Amino acid sequence: MFDTDRAAITDGPVGRVLLALAAPLVAQNLVYVANALVDTFWLGRVSEDAVAAVGLSLPIQSLLGATVVVAAVGTQILVAQRAGGGDDADARRLAVNGALAAFAVTAAVAIPVVVYAEELVTLLGADPALAGVTATYLAIIVAVLPVGAVGDTVENCFTAYGDTRAVFRVTVLSVLVNLVAAPALIFGVGPLTGLGVAGAALSTALSGVVGLVHVLAYAAGIRRDTFRLTREAFALDVGALREIVSVGLPLGGQRGVSELVRVLVVGLVAIAGGAAGVAAYTVGARVATLAIVPAIGMQQAAQSMIGQNLGADAPRRARRTTTVGTGIVVAAFLALGVVQFLFAGQIADLLAPDLTAAGRELSVLYLRILAASYWGLGGTYTLLAGFNGASRTRTSFVADLIKYWAIRFPIAVAAVPATATFGAFGVAVAPGLGWGVEAVFWAVAVSNVAGFLGLGAYFLYTTRRGMFANAAERANDGGAADVADD
Structure with a gap:
C-alpha cells in the first residue's frame, strides 16, 4: 500500500x-x-x-x-x-x-x-x-x-x-x-x-x-x-558544502528562534500561573506534540516530492503538491480540533488524573484554545514545505521569527504581573500587564492562526511571481541557493 x-x-x-x-x-x-x-x-x-x-x-x-x-x-x-x-x-x-x-x-x-x-x-x-x-x-x-x-x-x-x-x-x-x-x-x-x-x-x-x-x-x-x-x-566538495549550508542555515535559525521562545514562555507560565498553570501548559504541550506528528510527516514527504518535481522541471506539480498537502492537513486538523474541543476534560483526566481543580480547569481551557487553532498550526507545516522544497528556506526563518517573536512572545508577556520580572539563562525580561496565564494560552493560538494566514498570503504572492518556475530553473542549472525574492 x-x-x-x-x-x-x-x-x-x-x-x-x-x-x-x-x-x-x-x-x-x-x-x-x-x-x-x-x-x-x-x-x-x-x-x-x-x-x-x-x-x-x-x-x-x-x-x-x-x-x-x-x-x-x-x-x-x-x-x-x-x-x-x-x-x-x-x-x-x-x-x-x-x-x-x-x-x-x-x-x-x-x-x-x-x-x-x-x-x-x-x-x-x-x-x-x-x-x-x-x-x-x-x-x-x-x-x-x-x-x-x-x-x-x-x-x-x-x-x-x-x-x-x-x-x-x-x-x-x-x-x-x-x-x-x-x-x-x-x-x-x-x-x-x-x-x-x-x-x-x-x-x-x-x-x-x-x-x-x-x-x-x-x-x-x-x-x-x-x-x-x-x-x-x-x-x-567545498561548493556542495556551501550550497547545503546556504539552504539549511535558515532552517536551523528557524528552529532556534522557536525553541528559545518556548523556553521563555515556560518562565512566563510559571510566574503567571504557578503550579496549576505549569501543569496545564505541560498537558497542552504534550497533546500538541502528538497532534502535530501527522503534519510533520506530511511536511517531510512534501519537501521531498516538491524537490523531485522541481528537479524534473515540473513546477506546476510542485505547487499542486503544496496546495493539496495543505488542504489535506487543514481538513484533518479541523476535525482533530473538534474532537479535542469536545473531549478536553477527558483528555486532561487521562494524562494528569491527579491535577488540582484549578489545574484541571486551566488544562481544559488550554486544550480547547489550542484545538481552535490546530488547523492553522498544521497547515503552516505544509506551506513551509513548499518554500523549503523550492530552496526558499529563509522564508521559513522569517515566518517563525514573526510568528514567535512578533506575535506569540509579546502577547504572552502580558500574562505576568506588572510587579514581576522573569528570565531564562540568567537574562531578566521586563514585566508584563498582569493579564494572567490565559494570555499565554491565547498567545499560542493566535500566533498559530496568524502565522498560517500570513504565510498563506505570501505563498499566493510568490507563486504568482513564479516562485516554483524559478526554483525549477535553478535546480536544473545545478544551483539551488535560496533567493529572498523572485
Missing part, C-alpha cells in the same frame, strides 16, 4: 502519493515521541531528581537540535532536487558532503556544551545537588550528537528519494535498542551495576549509534537499492 517508486513521485496522483510517502514518516515520528518518554518512564522509578535531570536538560537539547537541522534538512532538499532531475551522482556527492557538514557543525557546538555542561544547567536554575546529575546526563547525550546528526542526514537522503519505509525501520530498531538497554543500564542486570541517570543517557546514545550503523548499511546497498552511496561520492 505504501510502496512509492520515483516515477510516481513526479507522475502519480498527488494526494495518494503524498499520503503514501507520509505514512511511514508519521509512524516514525510517533515512535520518536514514544522513545522520548522511555527515559522519563524508567527514571520516574529511580527518584524525583532523576526525572528533573532529564527535564532540565531538554531546553538545551532542543536548542542544539537547531544545528542538526542545518545539514540534515538542507541535504534532503538538495538531494530531492537532484534525484528528480535524474542526477544520482550529484545526489550522492551532496549526501556525503551533507553528512560531513552535519558532523562538523554539531561537533563545533557539542564540545563546549560537554565541557561546560554543569555551568549551563546552573543557568537554567538547577540547584547544586541537581546540577551535577543533570550535567552528567546532558554531557553524555550531547557527546553523541554528531553521530545522530550524521544518521539523520543519511536518513533524510532516503526520504528525498521517496524511500520513507527505510527511515521508519531504522527508527524502530533504534527505539527497540533503547527500550531494552534503558532498564538494564539504569537499574543494572546480572554483573552490571545500575548507573541511574547516566545509564539512561548511555542507552539513548547506544540507540543512536545503532541507528547510524543501520542506515549506513542501507546506504551501502545492504537490503536496499533505492539510495546507495558509491566510492566515487566520497570526496570533499
Whole structure:
C-alpha cells in the first residue's frame, strides 16, 4: 500500500502519493515521541531528581537540535532536487558532503556544551545537588550528537528519494535498542551495576549509534537499492558544502528562534500561573506534540516530492503538491480540533488524573484554545514545505521569527504581573500587564492562526511571481541557493 517508486513521485496522483510517502514518516515520528518518554518512564522509578535531570536538560537539547537541522534538512532538499532531475551522482556527492557538514557543525557546538555542561544547567536554575546529575546526563547525550546528526542526514537522503519505509525501520530498531538497554543500564542486570541517570543517557546514545550503523548499511546497498552511496561520492566538495549550508542555515535559525521562545514562555507560565498553570501548559504541550506528528510527516514527504518535481522541471506539480498537502492537513486538523474541543476534560483526566481543580480547569481551557487553532498550526507545516522544497528556506526563518517573536512572545508577556520580572539563562525580561496565564494560552493560538494566514498570503504572492518556475530553473542549472525574492 505504501510502496512509492520515483516515477510516481513526479507522475502519480498527488494526494495518494503524498499520503503514501507520509505514512511511514508519521509512524516514525510517533515512535520518536514514544522513545522520548522511555527515559522519563524508567527514571520516574529511580527518584524525583532523576526525572528533573532529564527535564532540565531538554531546553538545551532542543536548542542544539537547531544545528542538526542545518545539514540534515538542507541535504534532503538538495538531494530531492537532484534525484528528480535524474542526477544520482550529484545526489550522492551532496549526501556525503551533507553528512560531513552535519558532523562538523554539531561537533563545533557539542564540545563546549560537554565541557561546560554543569555551568549551563546552573543557568537554567538547577540547584547544586541537581546540577551535577543533570550535567552528567546532558554531557553524555550531547557527546553523541554528531553521530545522530550524521544518521539523520543519511536518513533524510532516503526520504528525498521517496524511500520513507527505510527511515521508519531504522527508527524502530533504534527505539527497540533503547527500550531494552534503558532498564538494564539504569537499574543494572546480572554483573552490571545500575548507573541511574547516566545509564539512561548511555542507552539513548547506544540507540543512536545503532541507528547510524543501520542506515549506513542501507546506504551501502545492504537490503536496499533505492539510495546507495558509491566510492566515487566520497570526496570533499567545498561548493556542495556551501550550497547545503546556504539552504539549511535558515532552517536551523528557524528552529532556534522557536525553541528559545518556548523556553521563555515556560518562565512566563510559571510566574503567571504557578503550579496549576505549569501543569496545564505541560498537558497542552504534550497533546500538541502528538497532534502535530501527522503534519510533520506530511511536511517531510512534501519537501521531498516538491524537490523531485522541481528537479524534473515540473513546477506546476510542485505547487499542486503544496496546495493539496495543505488542504489535506487543514481538513484533518479541523476535525482533530473538534474532537479535542469536545473531549478536553477527558483528555486532561487521562494524562494528569491527579491535577488540582484549578489545574484541571486551566488544562481544559488550554486544550480547547489550542484545538481552535490546530488547523492553522498544521497547515503552516505544509506551506513551509513548499518554500523549503523550492530552496526558499529563509522564508521559513522569517515566518517563525514573526510568528514567535512578533506575535506569540509579546502577547504572552502580558500574562505576568506588572510587579514581576522573569528570565531564562540568567537574562531578566521586563514585566508584563498582569493579564494572567490565559494570555499565554491565547498567545499560542493566535500566533498559530496568524502565522498560517500570513504565510498563506505570501505563498499566493510568490507563486504568482513564479516562485516554483524559478526554483525549477535553478535546480536544473545545478544551483539551488535560496533567493529572498523572485
